Amino acid sequence: MIFPVVLCGGSGTRLWPSSRKAYPKQFISLLGDESLYQTTLRRLSGERFDRPLVMTNEAFRFLASQQAAGVGLADARVVVEPCLRDTGPAVLAAALMIARDAGADALVLVAPSDHVIPDVAGFRAAVDRGVAAAERGALVTFGVTPDRPETGYGYLELSAPPDPARPAIPLRSFREKPDTETAERMLAAGNFLWNAGIFLFRAGDAIAAFEAHAPFLMEPVREAVGKGVKDLNLFRLDEAAYSAARSISFDYAVMEKAETVHAVPFDCGWSDLGSWDALWKEENPDDDGVATHGSVTAVDCHDSYLRSEEDGMHLTALGVKDIVAVAMRDAVLVADRSRVQDIKGLVAGLRAAQVRQADDYPRFHRPWGWYETLCIDNRFQVKRIMVHPGGVLSLQSHMHRSEHWVVVSGTAEVTVGDEVRLVTENESVYIPLGARHRMANPGKLPMYLIEVQTGAYLGEDDIVRYEDAYGRG
Structure with missing residues (x-):
């Protein structure tokens, strides 16, 4: 063994x-x-x-x-x-x-x-x-x-x-x-x-x-x-x-x-995928040396790697040579293929400049599922949230914001104050500022909802936790 x-x-x-x-x-x-x-x-x-x-x-x-x-x-x-x-x-x-x-x-x-x-x-x-x-x-x-x-x-x-x-x-x-x-x-x-x-x-x-x-x-x-x-x-x-x-x-x-x-x-085709050039090799470039991933159109391109990470984002390239282009919702990389080993230093520079994309990912993963911000502006934010089957968020409250939840797929078990009820697709619930609340997914499929936050402060540190199934403070 x-x-x-x-x-x-x-x-x-x-x-x-x-x-x-x-x-x-x-x-x-x-x-x-x-x-x-x-x-x-x-x-x-x-x-x-x-x-x-x-x-x-x-x-x-x-x-x-x-x-x-x-x-x-x-x-x-x-x-x-x-x-x-x-x-x-x-x-x-x-x-x-x-x-x-x-x-x-x-x-x-x-x-x-x-x-x-x-x-x-x-x-x-x-x-x-x-x-x-x-x-x-x-x-x-x-x-x-x-x-x-x-x-x-x-x-x-x-x-x-x-x-x-x-x-x-x-x-x-x-x-x-x-x-x-x-x-x-x-x-x-x-x-x-x-x-x-x-x-x-x-x-x-x-x-x-x-x-x-x-x-x-x-x-x-x-x-x-x-x-x-x-x-x-x-x-x-x-x-x-x-x-x-x-x-x-x-x-x-x-x-x-x-x-x-x-x-x-x-000799088993090993690669440590230590650079975009290594991933270009793994993606099997065509006769022009072009490898693509995701929704991409390449016209008259040579020896390049073109990658789109978003379903709704189409990456197009015309007449480029020896480049790497990677498109995500919140960040785009365009680099000479001969310089991809320098990306670590590039990210260090972004971090020093306090560019949030240096470290933060557009989708934030949590033990119960994930969330992503769809829109944010002064005093409001719109998120999409996915909760795993059996997943449960902490019992919490907020000092500076109220929330409105709209279930778009599945069923949510929602607690607001002393009330517990099921909220199904196309139904919504309002969470007043300061109210103790939580949501859970009692079903067997992922549950999705849209959350609209309004208030003077929308930061993730505006959370007071009272109970948490995952042992977080």
């Missing part, structure tokens, strides 16, 4: 504006109908795998649970990291939990939540090739056989060229992202792989490696696990202890220092 650990706390911005801090790329349906996180969970499920252990942060705890349930893995163990500490403490916490529950010899497979691996059977075969080395005590990493001199990935230097007779090869070194000339030499040498950031080991061996090479992490992370508490269907690591852990990656903390590291080569 293999115990999967999915690292799901990242908030990358290299695919901005589609991926933002409030709703990062692992949760987005970038390719197909499922999110990258959901396809990762599917890849790591089946008779050979135990239920996944998902390491995420406070902001994504409910998203991680909901999307896991969406692919039939409602029993996924979601672990909440109270603060960001990179992958080193996260991997150690997972190894300690699995060793405690399943024993030190339990095999642990650690994988990022936001990678693309189309050949699932090939990936699982690669995992099988690493099992023997892991059971002998090695820390196993997985590397992608390179087909070009890529400068956007780190590299693994093998002690010998890949050999089918040796499924796991001792690793000589880790290499940082190279320049073009160095990448070309690595490709020609034949004993370098792209670092995929996927690891296989026995839980006890990983813990021993941390004790040897990163002992400074042991006390705070062990305490964070020991003092962690179950919270609803989540496990929450102790905040004070985990905050004391140093922020460091698993590679830096352990893998680059350990002596018993082996690498398994694989």
Whole structure:
């Protein structure tokens, strides 16, 4: 049995504006109908795998649970990291939990939540090739056989060229992202792989490696696990202890220092989708080098990626070359394809200028569903709200606004003061300023409503919560 650990706390911005801090790329349906996180969970499920252990942060705890349930893995163990500490403490916490529950010899497979691996059977075969080395005590990493001199990935230097007779090869070194000339030499040498950031080991061996090479992490992370508490269907690591852990990656903390590291080569169409150029490749460009997604028309265009994220927004391009254009309701990106690696810096500049689109997503996800603003002006705001089946908003009141709810699909159970009643399609209810109220969806289908707010202040912090099914303050 293999115990999967999915690292799901990242908030990358290299695919901005589609991926933002409030709703990062692992949760987005970038390719197909499922999110990258959901396809990762599917890849790591089946008779050979135990239920996944998902390491995420406070902001994504409910998203991680909901999307896991969406692919039939409602029993996924979601672990909440109270603060960001990179992958080193996260991997150690997972190894300690699995060793405690399943024993030190339990095999642990650690994988990022936001990678693309189309050949699932090939990936699982690669995992099988690493099992023997892991059971002998090695820390196993997985590397992608390179087909070009890529400068956007780190590299693994093998002690010998890949050999089918040796499924796991001792690793000589880790290499940082190279320049073009160095990448070309690595490709020609034949004993370098792209670092995929996927690891296989026995839980006890990983813990021993941390004790040897990163002992400074042991006390705070062990305490964070020991003092962690179950919270609803989540496990929450102790905040004070985990905050004391140093922020460091698993590679830096352990893998680059350990002596018993082996690498398994694989070639399964892997991509970390680290840039719009990588997504352009995944979208299968046509003979003119143009790839499109969504509602797009391209005329006389070449070597470009054109993407519309909105059903009601049609993106058109005429005579463009070597660009990336991504259109969303609240933000549009137009970039030279050769500059897409600089988008992270662009977003940092937007954040410094306090541009809300730098981090905020047009649709705000909550444990009960989501809402989006359709229109806002002085003293009024119109929202569309979706509540999951069984979802329930907190019992709350507002100091500065009143609300009018119109149900447009499904049935809402509405509480206003001491009155509780059902509101069905095309019916409405008024919430006076200061009244205690809540809504819930008692049905089996999503419920949608339109909310009209009026008042002197419409900010989301104008909420006084009295009861909350999700433990929010």
